[in-house]
Amino acid sequence: MKLVDLPVELLRNTQLFLDPRDIICLRKTCKDLASATYERVVWLSALIQACAKHGIYKPTFPLEDMSQQDLEEATLAPFRFLSLFGSAGRVGPKRTQILPVSRHPGNAREDMLARLWLVPGGRFLFTEDFHHTIHLWDLGLSSHTDIKMSPLASLHGKRAQIKQIRPTDDGLGVLFIAHTGLEQGPRQMQVYEIYPLSATPQFRLLGKLDTTNTDVPGSLLAFTDSLVIFVVHWTITFWNFKDNSSQTWSLNALFVKELVVIDEKLVLSDGRSLTVRKLPSLDLAHRHSLNFKEAVPILYTTNTNDYFTIIPPCSWPPNDSIPPYITFTDLTLDPRRRTLGLYTSVTSGDAKDGVLSPPMTLHREISLLPGGDNYYRPFYGPSRVCCDSVIQICAGVGDIVEGFVIGFAPPMPTTVHSMTTLVSTELFDCARYEARRGSIAFCPFSGRLCAVLKHAGSTQILIADYLT
Template structure:
């Protein structure tokens, strides 16, 4: 068999579409680096199709909503900027930490209008373009794509409806082209004639075509829930119990099921497929208070791993230690592993400033944890997988009295939305500069 070595001159002589195909297997950072080798490769990296594919791949890998980026209408420079969202976030947080302060500098801070909002729940859809806000009596959807170009009066929601719901969740449609929004109105359900508002709805999720609600006293014994399209994992202080996703019947009377409690008897009790304890090298001290957090519910059924953090306070409540776990549901008996590096140790401003953590966001090989401590909003960027070497703690914003349900962070777009407790408005903070064509 004859082996032919392809020389650099032979590579240069290949058609542009072959160059584009080869370059499409590279990361955006590698494409930027390789364009410096010669003019032919430089010209090949200027093909729109190459960067359109790079943005699409970035959305797939980070479970971002594809319509966050109007790809056909974006300039070449805008496509490059968008595809580098993960790299830009990591560089931003690492550079800030290396400079000694760790605080990120905002390049824009925009108000969406002062409606004297006393309480609101903002949610940035992964991708950073669409913002969902729930205020008393009103649910609104905002398009933030060119929000910097609009004047104050023109900053209006693109859609909305009157609603008395107290909670909501959002998920991508199966084809990724839209957003499924589930709102929950507490007073529509009662448990043994007790208004469910006394218990609060703890978890809402969409898996395939199934809506799952865990509510009231039936969920009080659990710390946290993880789900994918095949399993439900309930995390307790000493163990994790995993069920196969049950077969649901549309003929069952949902109202009657909601009224059943452990005292009156639950029908169709299903034992877990397996129960797995925490590793021997992990110890907890419940006297200091335990917490649990994991990826945002948006990532249910996505390529993101089933991971979660357990955190506990130190004896003097001076800091919280986080330990990250990966749950392997494919193992016959289940397997719970501590990731290679402890993700963070959060130093508290005062002994009574227990951190209020938002659900985590995926950013390449990292998970980004955002929390407030009554003094500031912070974030930690650290390993979602064994491939990551990032471990950075940063301050996003110095502002007091913002709860976890009052801010939302999308790292791949470098954007934070929060409710200002002083001016009672929803604000949009950008940490990424605009592409030169839009600046």
């Protein structure tokens, strides 16, 4: 029996196991097979699988209301965006929109619109305004839709700064950890949840923990499905916000420059080495008898000859098509050179505990602007997985935003994934808008970039879509 003689139902079901690009290849073979590739159920399944693979926020797409063409375009969007890299040294957005920013008349500080957080999928955006108010916006599905100019929900009067975001356990809501500075009393770590598609979206406080009056940078904070881990001075705190239990240990002489959680392990960096430790059990009965080194044993340590800094990762869970990874850049004595590399998590054959492979580095020249004895350092935003690659955003000289694509070679039976390519493309130049760059948020799955543009006397949030 020929392939074209198979019943339509079998052809349809077979496509449920195909990569989206293979479905398109099947469409190009002949008319008889092409008709089966236009079945709505084929692309509905393909989009659901693509969202799961890329860690996309579930409510991003109204699946029941989407046509076959809508489903197909959304599924193929990450492949289309990835194809822009390498095709030209510079690509521009297909459409830009402006999100309004309110400003207090008596506030002259332009940099208080500190951060943007784009939920993976590119539809929902968190912002912090000049009054430390957090807004949640619905940007729409693609460049074809207009942005809703009123926020879905706002959190007022908390003086809260979002540190990281992640999905709720059911995948339908968003959690975020905020560090608040109250007018009276100590600072607090607070965890909120919100369901953007509920009838009346509201921020709900899940838990809070008093901290010192010291700000906690994002490089010293990690956020899991139940834990908030952060370092202040020479102490490290593990807080389970679900049952409100916590442990704080002295680090003694252990210097921690950065920390991340990767593959259910705690990774600590001192700038020259990485130490992998188990996440502790918060047994309050032993809080006074255990020190940090006893409670959180070392699984693996790697040392380098160069100083490096970890690029703060995206706290939203990544996909499982490539191993868990950490991106980093070195701090060489030559300010004209930077190294972009990865640490990947590897499971050894004779043990279940994850270890980190040696760094696999790729080199690229980056022009830097001198400023006296100091040099302008590029800003690296969180990386995201796109198809089987990692895209790392960099905003450097002249407020030019670049995207770096790191490709992976398929793993051999006795090896781990290795980086094979590094392609860069200029995505955005703030000078074209006569503005300086502020915070950046990015979603390669949808091909959407959000940036704070600072003009003389005003600030805007630009929404740039690179796909039509």
